[in-house]
Amino acid sequence: MKIPLHKKIRMDLLEKINNGFYQENDTIPTELELSEQYGVSRPTVRQAVQALVNEGYLERRKKRGTIVKKTKIKQEFTHVIESFDSEMNRKGISPKTNVLNFSIEHANEEVSENLNIEPNKEVYKLVRLRYAGEDPLVTVTTYIPKEMFPKLEEVDFSTQLLYNVFKEFNYPIQSVSRKLEVIKADETTSDLLNIEENDPIFYFHTQGFTHDKIAIEYSISKYRGDINYFVFEI
Template identity: 65%
Template sequence: MSIPLHKKIREDLLQKIKSGEYAENDIIPTELELADIYGVSRPTIRQAVQSLVNDGYLEKRKKRGTVVTKPKFQQEFTHVIESFDSEMNRKGLAPKTKILAFNVVKANEDVAENLRLKKGEQVYKLIRLRYAEDKPVVLVTSYIPYRLFPNFQEIDFTTEKLYKALEEAGYPVSAVARKLEVIKSDETTSDLLDIEIDEPLFYFHTQGFAQDRVPVEYSISKYRGDLNYFVFELSQ
């Protein structure tokens, strides 16, 4: 079966992007120019270009044209219970974790509510900066009930997966609830994630539940808007 023209053109444009012929921030030729170069109609070019826009290789900008951008990482954790490391490895990307803080604190009102604890109860506060291919992708602050996991501070979370540690302690995460917002980065977050101040961030609140809806994790994750996009899968 022959490959559709728009897919052939997409692959040729992608090869030019990956080889550096069209470098990051370059403006590619217009639809009319590309139609002339490839000898096809503008709708065919439009399909090829839109596919690369959808995958994060190109971005359409008003008054400038279509610009070469950094490809975004597709994040599927909105509908899959999976660790960041496992997801990155599955996609062929090298994950890395930097621990910024790991200590025992008293739960504030928000944390206590999400973990169904009394305000002031002890919780672990674990702050991690997660990388993919040496790029900082997400800043995650996780809270875990201390009384359920009294030996957690012995674990090295630079290499150990949080969900694996919860499972080995007898509380595997079987369900999650997530809330998504979009916020702007502040000075601290922009410095850690290597972005400009006021850049958009995907801001997730996650509750992880073990059997019988026992909350064992409450996490706040700030994903770079320029490097990530999320897939939501619904079924009826």
């Protein structure tokens, strides 16, 4: 299917915002300049620019023109099951994952309750720091029942998607349950996310279920409050 010109221009402008070509508070070229640059009409450019204004990436200022805003990332995983990488790519943002820790532990009371397993059962503990472009966005600590996933330690989770790995083991995630709190960042979290200690963060508890409501994931995610917002559909 052919992509309309205004959408192509929107995508190109958004990429330039995300990669720093246009930085926060920069004034982008005028509609006339952009129409000459892209070889299209001014209404086509206006439609592309207005879309980015509506999405919060740009702001029109009297006497100054259209400037780049410091934007928050719209997180939609609260009402869809989608991987972090897929969601970021769909938004034109380059994702990156650093694995901070991957180990085998004995489940404590909180983990055993959320995975519906006996206390002290062996679980994998996977700790990841995930980026949107160059910005650290979220820390995720995930617990997975070891007996269901032999040799999981051989997977490189800096490049492999957790939900894809579950699917390869024939345990696809089919439903999730999430609880949201807002808390203050501690010293470790503030260092990892490059924010101030006591800054607000979104604190998610997630249970992921495969067929027959079997819990195979318990994750604790800490999202920066300054560059994220969340959409809920009821």
